[in-house]
Amino acid sequence: MLDLRYEARDIDQNLTSQExxxxxxxxRTHGLTDTAKAQLRQRWSTMQNVLSSRERxxxxxxxxxxxxxxxxxxxxxxxxxxGEAFENFDAEDVQGLLKDSxxxxxxxxxETREAVRALCExxxxxxxxxxxxxxxxxxxxxxxxxxKANEQKRINLYKWTAAFVRAYANLANEMHTAGVTEAEExxxxxxxxxxxxxxxxxxxxxxxxVDLKVYEPDMRHLLDTYIRAEEGETISIFDDxxxxxxxxxxxxxxxxxxxxxxxxxxxxxxxxIENNIRRLIVDKSDINPKYYEDMSKxxxxxxxxxxxxxxxxxxxxxxxxxxxGEINDPETRSYYPSRxxxxxxxxxxxxxxxxxxDRRAEMALAIDIAILDARMDDxxxxxxxERKVRIAIEQVIETEFSDDDxxxxxxxxxxxxxxxY
Numbered sequence: 079m080l081d082l083r084y085e086a087r088d089i090d091q092n093l094t095s096q097e098x099x100x101x102x103x104x105x106r107t108h109g110l111t112d113t114a115k116a117q118l119r120q121r122w123s124t125m126q127n128v129l130s131s132r133e134r135x136x137x138x139x140x141x142x143x144x145x146x147x148x149x150x151x152x153x154x155x156x157x158x159x160x161g162e163a164f165e166n167f168d169a170e171d172v173q174g175l176l177k178d179s180x181x182x183x184x185x186x187x188x189e190t191r192e193a194v195r196a197l198c199e200x201x202x203x204x205x206x207x208x209x210x211x212x213x214x215x216x217x218x219x220x221x222x223x224x225x226k227a228n229e230q231k232r233i234n235l236y237k238w239t240a241a242f243v244r245a246y247a248n249l250a251n252e253m254h255t256a257g258v259t260e261a262e263e264x265x266x267x268x269x270x271x272x273x274x275x276x277x278x279x280x281x282x283x284x285x286x287x288v289d290l291k292v293y294e295p296d297m298r299h300l301l302d303t304y305i306r307a308e309e310g311e312t313i314s315i316f317d318d319x320x321x322x323x324x325x326x327x328x329x330x331x332x333x334x335x336x337x338x339x340x341x342x343x344x345x346x347x348x349x350x351i352e353n354n355i356r357r358l359i360v361d362k363s364d365i366n367p368k369y370y371e372d373m374s375k376x377x378x379x380x381x382x383x384x385x386x387x388x389x390x391x392x393x394x395x396x397x398x399x400x401x402x403g404e405i406n407d408p409e410t411r412s413y414y415p416s417r418x419x420x421x422x423x424x425x426x427x428x429x430x431x432x433x434x435x436d437r438r439a440e441m442a443l444a445i446d447i448a449i450l451d452a453r454m455d456d457x458x459x460x461x462x463x464e465r466k467v468r469i470a471i472e473q474v475i476e477t478e479f480s481d482d483d484x485x486x487x488x489x490x491x492x493x494x495x496x497x498x499y
Contacts, residue, residue: 183249184256190242191266194273197234207279207339208346214280219349220356220381225284232284239277246270247304279337282321283350285357321354325402330395344391351398352381358405364495366408366425373405415439422446422496429492433482441479445489448474449499458494467493 202209214232216224246266249256253263281287324332333341340346355377363370380397383389389397403410408424418427418439426442433441452470457463468490475484493499 180249180252180256183245183252184258187242187245187249187266190238190245191269193238194235194242194269197231197238198273198276207276207337208343210276210280211283211346211349215284215349215353220352220377222356222360225353225356228284232280232286235280236277236286239273243270243274250304275337275339279339282337283340283346283353285321285354287321287354320358321351322358322402322406325351325399326406329399330392333395348384348394348398352377355398355402355405362405365421365497366428367492368428368431369408369424370405373401376401376404418442420446420498422449422493422498425492425496426489429489430484437482441482441484444474444478445471445493449493453499464494467499 198205198210201213214228214235216228218224249258254260258266319327321332324335328335333347336347336350340350356374359370359374359377363374380389380394380401384394408421409419414424414427415435418424423442423446426445427438430438430441448470449467452467454460454463454466457467468486471489471493472486475482475486475489
């Protein structure tokens with residue numbers, strides 16, 4: 079007899095081209111951190127396993143068991159919905175399965191609870207928002223190396239906190255039946271709420287934030303139903319708008335959208351903003367290396383001024399909002415010639431440094447025309463089509479700009495990273 083929480087599956091997974099799946103995934107997640115991509119890959123794998131199963135009965139039964147709003151009417155649901163599935167079992171057998179499911183549910187709750195506790199145990203007392211951010215993000219805001227070094231700790235935090243929330247939600251309406259006292263239930267709910275708040279604050283403070291409205295609708299439902307129903311607070315604080323974009327659109331008013339644990343501390347506000355801007359710079363650097371190298375230097379100057387108290391807080395927020403605008407929308411910078419009016423043209427122009435402006439613009443336009451003439455549909459990843467684009471770049475350089483010592487391979491790699499091509 080299989081436990082109702084699990085099922086034997088005959089998985090039939092036919093991926094005709096893993097490479098194409100990976101290319102599709104990379105294109106759809108461009109701009110996300112490695113942490114966010116790892117989360118989505120894990121969710122993709124889970125969905126693939128579920129959706130590719132030929133045997134659905136175990137899933138249907140598990141869904142009924144896990145939906146606690148229907149739990150009280152389970153016997154009727156079994157009769158009406160699963161029909162013949164239990165016709166050969168006595169009522170006592172069914173009740174035994176349900177009791178065993180509750181016991182396993184409580185065991186899972188305690189396992190995930192202890193896992194989250196153990197993960198957060200090294201965080202400095204008093205384990206407030208600042209301490210959690212130092213432990214899971216880094217001691218220096220905007221430090222890409224520290225953010226990367228602590229990435230696995232954050233992945234574990236997100237994974238185990240989500241598992242803890244789900245385990246709690248699965249048992250929430252049956253705590254007493256599962257042997258949990260009222261005092262224990264209150265304590266568990268307090269911990270679930272605390273760690274979920276930590277999870278959200280760290281996702282935001284690190285720049286790992288993946289909007290729950292888009293990627294975690296099931297988590298939103300669980301949180302809204304079992305954790306925050308009384309508070310009337312939306313978990314997905316930015317909906318579809320990233321923090322950096324919110325800074326561009328709203329300026330200082332964006333701070334009011336931050337979680338309370340962050341927005342009440344100026345240092346944490348700054349750390350959160352700087353980490354998010356750093357993340358965006360790193361993510362976009364392949365598109366236009368020279369431009370985002372400049373943006374990185376400007377961010378470092380601002381961070382240094384803030385830490386030395388060489389700038390007052392309001393001016394810092396104003397300058398950081400301006401910098402966010404330049405990072406998010408490079409076309410707003412006034413130094414581009416009027417003809418350099420697309421993202422790929424700006425990337426070519428910026429990365430042909432050490433030449434007069436007019437010469438750089440002339441080169442960028444000529445290379446752009448050559449690429450547009452040579453490119454074919456789906457040219458990336460196709461050796462023949464890629465070679466055609468590279469030859470076009472090489473020919474225009476040899477014909478028109480042979481005296482300028484341009485690196486064809488570097489330009490070609492830059493071109494491959496342009497969505498506009």
